[in-house]
Amino acid sequence: MNYKELVREAIKLLDVYEPDKQCVDTFIEDSARTPGLSNRSSAEQIFITDIVYGCIVHQKLLDTVINVFYDQKGNNILKAARNHFVVVSYLAMFHLDDLGLEQFSTIIKSLDCLKMYKFLHFFFNATNLTTWIRSEWSQLYDTTYVEKKWIVPLLRWQTELEGLLEYLEKKTTKGSQLTKFPKKSTTPQEFDLTKPRPRRLLAPELIPLQEKAKPVPSSIYRSPKEHEVLEEIKQKNHLKAQKVLYEANTQQFQCANPQKSEKTKNIISEIQQNMESTLKFDSIYSSGTPATQKTNIIPVKLNAATILREAELYNRQMKEELNRFECLMQGAGEPSAFLQWQKEMKEKDLQEQLAQLERRRLEAKITHSEALLAREQVLELNQHKALLKKEETAQVMRRYAEKRLREEKVMKELVQLVADGHKNSKAAKVKLQEIKKRIVKEVSEQNQELLRQALEESQAELCQKFELIRQIRAIESVPHLNHKFLDDTETAGHELLCEMSLAELRERLARMKEEEQREQEKKRQRILEEKPIKEQLLLEHLDTIAACKTAARLSMAQKKQEEMQLRLKLQEAVSMDEGVVALQKTLELKQQEAQKRKEREKAKSKPDEQMAARNVKSYSRTKQALEKQHWLQLEQALEKQVQREASRRNTLE
Incomplete structure (x- = not known):
């Protein structure tokens, strides 16, 4: 640069x-x-x-x-x-x-x-x-x-x-020093009152005529068919988009899904989980998941600590159960009547909550269907307004096209004026060439000075490199001895109490390693003796754990069956509620109304689609005709301009 x-x-x-x-x-x-x-x-x-x-x-x-x-x-x-x-x-x-x-x-x-x-x-x-x-x-x-x-x-x-x-x-x-030159005395001169001659005007140069380009023969080049294929694909895609847009504006949305929503399902599941937790269903599992998901769990290999911990837990539970049986045999009471009453009351509350949720869901469906009908009426009004807006925009585009035609005429006149003004530019070109020659001369002088300086610097750098090479070779030529003699049995000579030679240090380290190996062998033997005793103990604990788990699994299956019966009973009671039945009938009437309205609109939309396709085709034809007319006008304007230039050159000749 x-x-x-x-x-x-x-x-x-x-x-x-x-x-x-x-x-x-x-x-x-x-x-x-x-x-x-x-x-x-x-x-x-x-x-x-x-x-x-x-x-x-x-x-x-x-x-x-x-x-x-x-x-x-x-x-x-x-x-x-x-x-x-x-x-x-x-x-x-x-x-x-x-x-x-x-x-x-x-x-x-x-x-x-x-x-x-x-x-x-x-x-x-x-x-x-x-x-x-x-x-x-x-x-x-x-x-x-x-x-x-x-x-x-x-x-x-x-x-x-x-x-x-x-x-x-x-x-x-x-x-x-150059600027300090001796002062010269001024000499008076007489006035020259003669009028200067006016400068002679230069004749304008003729603009050379351009030869007409020969048309390219068909053997050399043929226009590819891809443009025509792309235009056809564009037209098809445009028609398809118009149809899809018309269908999206005219067709109705689908009716509401008669099934329960996710929100109601989540609320029902939360209520059931709360009820199960209060009734102590699935009390063995801390996460509260049903027993069916726990029965098919893949067996996990337990380590010794977990086996001992679970064995201790089950032993403690067995002791508590035995103590409870002893208390019952001695005449203690059991809160079974109170728990039964509590269970019935909670079932009653849950049934009321589920019925209320079902009524709310059906009311929401009814309001949704009413909102859909109102939205369809608003869409019809908006379509009417959109048609009026399209007519207004068509008028505005017509005015804009007329304005663009007027601006193009003005631009053609300005281009003609600029072309006339560019004829007398020969003097400017001559001045520009002189300025370029002067700049080239100055740059060449500066380049010579820079080259001389670069040559001097390179010579000085070469001298420094030669001196460094000479010094390095002189250092390399000096011989050096690196012989070291070491005796393992001698000490360093620091006269310390704990000082020892290298051979003695190696001997002591070898004996320390032998002692460590003997201790590790003793530990390994002791572990091998204790291992079968521990394995026998763990097997006993595993048997007790398996027995307790099978008993718990059976109890959980029984509780799950009772829970399923309770759910079926509650669902039957909710479906027989009078308010829920009335709301379901009203919802069915609304859905039938919406279905009839959709069928009527489909019957109306078929002729409208045909009209839209015809409008799109007519628009594409008018657009192509306008483009052809525009290009013909441009070609005629260019031919007139060329004829004007030719007539002007003939007059000058």
Whole structure:
């Protein structure tokens, strides 16, 4: 990338930017559409927009340095060059590592040398960076962030930029010497009162005629049939969509489902679970799930701890049951009569709740069917309104088409005027070629200077590499001995009480390992002796657990059978309720009404569908006719314009 041109383009955009009137994002989007940026590649556009956006966002950070620079050393520098310093300081702070010294120096050399020398000498001064610049930036950001992000990198680049500063200093001194020339005395001249001759007008160049293109023969190219197939598919899909939309607007929704809703089912199941918990159904299972789900459980392999724990639990339950039998034999009472009365009362309450829920469900169904009938009436009104709205939109589209035809005529006239004005552009082309030649000459001179500097730097780098290679070879040529002699039986010689040699240490470690192995063998033997005793004990416990589980399973099956009988009894009682029977009859009447209405609407919808299909076909035909007419008008306008140009050229000849 040519960074010099990119930096100049960024400075131009910063000169145009007005912070009081424009937003940053909108300004960057508008500038990206300008010919200066749109003709460039994507990487160059990103580089320019990044510079402009960074200078605007970090304006406070950059102004702290530039304001002080103008106060101290900017007496002879114009305010118009402020954006040059803004861009240079932003590149030095944020992009110097990415650009590198060569690209940064080319950017600096492309700008005014005197101004850049003053600013860089001021900005990269160590005393300025470590004193007031650090304190000013620390007021805006954290001190540690400022030190790590900007101060340390700028001080590191200070030594590498000394060559660039020396180059700028030489340039400025040469320029000052050239500008100091002796003053010349003015000589008076007589007035020339003769009138200057007017410039001769250049004859306009003739616009070359374009040869008519020959039509492509059918042997080379044939138009594919896929376009025709796609158009047919589009027409079919459009007709199908119109039919589906018409059916969705005319057909009725399905009647309400006569089954119970999920909500009522959940409430009934909750009530039944509460009743079961109070009556101590499924008391063995902590989760409260029915016994049928527990009978077919896959057997699980239990460990020793769980077997002992369950055996202890069942033993405790057996002791409690035996104590209860002893109390009954001694004459204690049992609360069976009270529990029976409590069970009957709860059954009665549950029956009332279920009947109330059934009545509510049927009432909800009836209101839903009434709401559906009301909604169908509203849909009919909306369809009538939609037809009126379609007629209004058709009138508006007609007016819009007439307006577009008038605008196209005006645009044709404007194009004709612009084509007439482009004839006298030869002088502008000549000036543009001269400017391009001058720019190429300047760029070639700068490239020669850069090549000379690069050659000197490469030679110095090669000399350093040769010196390093010579030193490395000298170090490698020196011989070194790495022989070590070690005696296992000798001590280190530190004269400590617990000091021992390497052989003694190995012997002691070997004996410790033998002792550990003997202890592990004793433990293993003891475990093998205790294992059959524990297995026998666990088998006994497993027998007791299996017996208790079979007894509990039988009791749970009996309770489940009683529960099913109770549920059937409650459902029969709810179905015989007078209010529920009356509501069911009204619901059936409403459903019959809705079914009759749906049949009537289906009979009406068949001719309407045929009318919709005819309307769609007529609309597609009119659309194709209008498109053909539009293209014929465009071709006639182009033929008239070509005839006009030909007649004008004949008159000029």
